[in-house]
Amino acid sequence: MSNDPLVCHDGGSPRTTAFEALLLSIFQLRLFYPTLLLLTLVSLLRLQYNRQLKITRTTSAVPGLPSVPNAHPYFGHYRMLSDPLRHSFIFRDHATPSGISSIWGPGLKRCAAVLQASHARLVLRQNSQRDFSEWIVRHGRKSLGEDSLILIPGGAHWKSVRKVVARAFTHNIVRDQRLVIGKCARELVDWLEWSCDADASRGGGGGNDAAQEPIEACDFFKLYSYCVFGRVAMGHDFQSIPTNKGGIQRPHPSSSKRCMPPEAEAFESIVANIGLRSTSPRSFMNPAMQLYWIPTRTNRAYWKNSNMVDEMMGLIIGNQLDCMLRSSLQKEREKENKSFEGCPAGENADSSLLSYLIQSSLEKHFSIESSSACPFAASSQSRSTLPASSSCAGVSSFQFPSEITPAARKKIIEDISKILRTLLLAGYETTSISLSYTMYSLANSPRCQERCCEEARRVLVRQKKDASMNSSHSSDGDGEDSFDADDDDLPYCRAVLMEAIRLNMPVIFTTRVISKDLSLETGNEDDEYGKGSRVTILKGTRIVINPQMIHRDERNFDRAEEFVPERWVRWDEGVGRWVDRDYNAEAKKSTEHASSLASSIATPPSLSSKYTIENSQADCIPAANPANFFAFSDGARNCVGRRLALLESTLLIAELFRNLCVGFADKDFQLVKKVSFVTVRPSSLPIKFWKR
Numbered sequence: 001m002s003n004d005p006l007v008c009h010d011g012g013s014p015r016t017t018a019f020e021a022l023l024l025s026i027f028q029l030r031l032f033y034p035t036l037l038l039l040t041l042v043s044l045l046r047l048q049y050n051r052q053l054k055i056t057r058t059t060s061a062v063p064g065l066p067s068v069p070n071a072h073p074y075f076g077h078y079r080m081l082s083d084p085l086r087h088s089f090i091f092r093d094h095a096t097p098s099g100i101s102s103i104w105g106p107g108l109k110r111c112a113a114v115l116q117a118s119h120a121r122l123v124l125r126q127n128s129q130r131d132f133s134e135w136i137v138r139h140g141r142k143s144l145g146e147d148s149l150i151l152i153p154g155g156a157h158w159k160s161v162r163k164v165v166a167r168a169f170t171h172n173i174v175r176d177q178r179l180v181i182g183k184c185a186r187e188l189v190d191w192l193e194w195s196c197d198a199d200a201s202r203g204g205g206g207g208n209d210a211a212q213e214p215i216e217a218c219d220f221f222k223l224y225s226y227c228v229f230g231r232v233a234m235g236h237d238f239q240s241i242p243t244n245k246g247g248i249q250r251p252h253p254s255s256s257k258r259c260m261p262p263e264a265e266a267f268e269s270i271v272a273n274i275g276l277r278s279t280s281p282r283s284f285m286n287p288a289m290q291l292y293w294i295p296t297r298t299n300r301a302y303w304k305n306s307n308m309v310d311e312m313m314g315l316i317i318g319n320q321l322d323c324m325l326r327s328s329l330q331k332e333r334e335k336e337n338k339s340f341e342g343c344p345a346g347e348n349a350d351s352s353l354l355s356y357l358i359q360s361s362l363e364k365h366f367s368i369e370s371s372s373a374c375p376f377a378a379s380s381q382s383r384s385t386l387p388a389s390s391s392c393a394g395v396s397s398f399q400f401p402s403e404i405t406p407a408a409r410k411k412i413i414e415d416i417s418k419i420l421r422t423l424l425l426a427g428y429e430t431t432s433i434s435l436s437y438t439m440y441s442l443a444n445s446p447r448c449q450e451r452c453c454e455e456a457r458r459v460l461v462r463q464k465k466d467a468s469m470n471s472s473h474s475s476d477g478d479g480e481d482s483f484d485a486d487d488d489d490l491p492y493c494r495a496v497l498m499e500a501i502r503l504n505m506p507v508i509f510t511t512r513v514i515s516k517d518l519s520l521e522t523g524n525e526d527d528e529y530g531k532g533s534r535v536t537i538l539k540g541t542r543i544v545i546n547p548q549m550i551h552r553d554e555r556n557f558d559r560a561e562e563f564v565p566e567r568w569v570r571w572d573e574g575v576g577r578w579v580d581r582d583y584n585a586e587a588k589k590s591t592e593h594a595s596s597l598a599s600s601i602a603t604p605p606s607l608s609s610k611y612t613i614e615n616s617q618a619d620c621i622p623a624a625n626p627a628n629f630f631a632f633s634d635g636a637r638n639c640v641g642r643r644l645a646l647l648e649s650t651l652l653i654a655e656l657f658r659n660l661c662v663g664f665a666d667k668d669f670q671l672v673k674k675v676s677f678v679t680v681r682p683s684s685l686p687i688k689f690w691k692r
């Protein structure tokens with residue numbers, strides 16, 4: 001028997017009571033209208049989807065240029081381009097002979113992609129407007145602050161923030177940090193050498209064939225870049241590189257992931273969070289991922305990590321600021337001949353880039369607020385401590401004050417904390433990924449490892465000789481020699497890094513929105529476009545620049561797919577060292593005396609005769625044009641931390657290879673990459689080191 005309440009069971013026709021009829025109508029209304037609404041929505045979405053599909057498949061984003069087919073209707077080509085190795089063919093195969101194609105960006109944004117270095121250079125040098133998706137900007141700003149240099153699209157505001165940051169990264173300021181960086185490199189290599197000995201004593205033996213614990217390259221080099229960032233940019237030691245000090249046995253570098261300081265893990269999780277919330281389609285529909293105040297597990301973890309990073313940065317910046325204030329007061333007192341206790345012993349007010357950031361930030365506040373309230377004007381109850389020269393007149397007459405108002409102190413700490421978050425995001429992973437790619441390239445090239453070793457040993461010997469003559473040699477205090485050199489002293493090691501990131505770039509791609517119509521050449525002599533033909537790309541179009549594809553194109557570099565550091569440097573017999581190659585001078589010389597060029601190549605010293613043939617083949621490569629190298633981008637919006645990245649990576653390469661060799665833990669290793677947020681990294685790169 002049916003239990004349906006709407007059926008009469010007395011044998012007659014079904015009857016409904018008034019109440020049941022009401023229920024029925026509500027039930028019907030309830031389902032009918034939402035269903036109707038849903039169906040309408042789905043049809044509209046389908047219509048829109050088909051429209052976009054038609055547009056993206058059939059029309060060119062930039063008229064006059066070949067279009068890359070099969071764009072995703074909502075994400076354009078961005079998703080496809082995000083893995084430059086797998087998808088590079090869609091640029092090359094669907095471009096004009098001079099390498100320009102037309103693509104759709106997310107939300108049907110009009111984009112042109114360029115492959116030729118001269119086009120990329122033109123775009124980067126003429127424009128400083130970069131754009132990210134609304135979602136990335138929204139979540140990025142939440143985590144990195146409103147004024148995050150990376151996220152500001154361009155314009156006057158970007159210029160003023162960039163000025164503050166760029167001042168802390170000038171050539172000389174970064175160069176002054178070489179001893180601090182050299183010491184970090186020495187500590188990391190000391191740890192590795194200790195692990196090689198430990199492996200050997202456990203029966204692993206030495207050399208390439210020995211069984212050793214594999215080291216995950218990215219995790220391992222993160223410890224180094226975190227250490228350098230802490231000491232150089234913040235004047236703080238995070239102790240991310242384990243030492244044997246204090247009698248505690250350090251772990252093997254194969255477990256480097258577990259050595260990450262908690263603040264570094266917290267920061268990484270914040271960065272991963274930006275990526276998750278702003279690039280995953282599932283997150284867009286999930287209110288708990290979009291609204292930070294909902295007490296979900298992800299949001300609670302986010303706030304916990306964010307507070308941890310804020311607290312750590314607040315403490316470090318506050319200490320440095322107070323120290324600088326005390327120093328300033330000390331100087332003032334000294335002038336007045338009064339004794340005063342300044343910074344505690346060992347604390348140096350001007351030791352790190354942080355001091356320059358603080359100073360630039362003070363100057364910025366100072367000049368901005370000079371017309372209204374000066375941030376350093378002491379409150380009514382405290383004495384006026386501004387030195388006479390630091391009146392609120394402007395930057396040029398700036399002198400560090402000895403006291404500031406509590407509100408100004410808080411503001412400065414907040415501002416610098418945001419700048420440091422951005423620098424950490426931009427500099428920490430990029431450097432560790434670059435070093436990992438360098439190990440990948442060197443593991444494939446024992447020949448280049450040997451040349452790095454030769455250069456590192458030679459520079460160290462010369463350094464010792466110079467030091468014994470001047471008797472001002474600095475040692476790291478542990479009886480080990482570390483480099484008192486910068487990357488200009490180690491051109492071969494620097495060339496190795498440049499060549500490694502030429503082939504494998506840590507940053508996926510960059511974009512510029514062009515501010516005025518741009519005319520680019522589209523053809524060559526023997527193609528359908530013809531030499532001299534041009535296309536006009538309209539103002540407001542987004543230009544996509546994928547450096548790795550530009551770097552791997554024969555139009556821009558000879559033997560583009562090969563790892564040949566010698567394209568950047570040559571051996572100079574006269575000075576007895578590697579020197580940077582002068583592309584323009586060599587290009588001129590080669591057209592004038594083509595035949596005499598090969599015979600003019602000097603033979604560099606070698607540790608063995610093992611690689612004689614390969615070395616001489618490498619030495620014959622034409623010079624690379626540095627203007628075609630975009631790993632740090634170009635123009636006004638290039639990488640602000642380039643100097644630091646080059647210095648820290650070069651010093652580590654020299655320190656590593658003077659006594660060690662690198663190889664793959666697995667002999668059949670194949671590089672597979674993964675995209676995370678804005679970087680492309682090896683999904684895994686297990687390597688091993690052994691002593692020479």
Ligand code: HEM
Binds near residue numbers: 501510
């Ligand atoms: C090998 C390591 C590095 C690589 C490959 C790299 C690469 C890049 C690239 C490609 C850009 C984008 C520029 C553009 O859009 O045109 C960039 C921007 C930036 N980089 Fe680096 N970078 C590295 C290390 C660093 C370091 C160590 C720092 C600082 C500590 C840093 C700070 C920045 C900042 C702040 C920006 C944004 C500049 C702006 O928008 O004006 N980078 N970097």
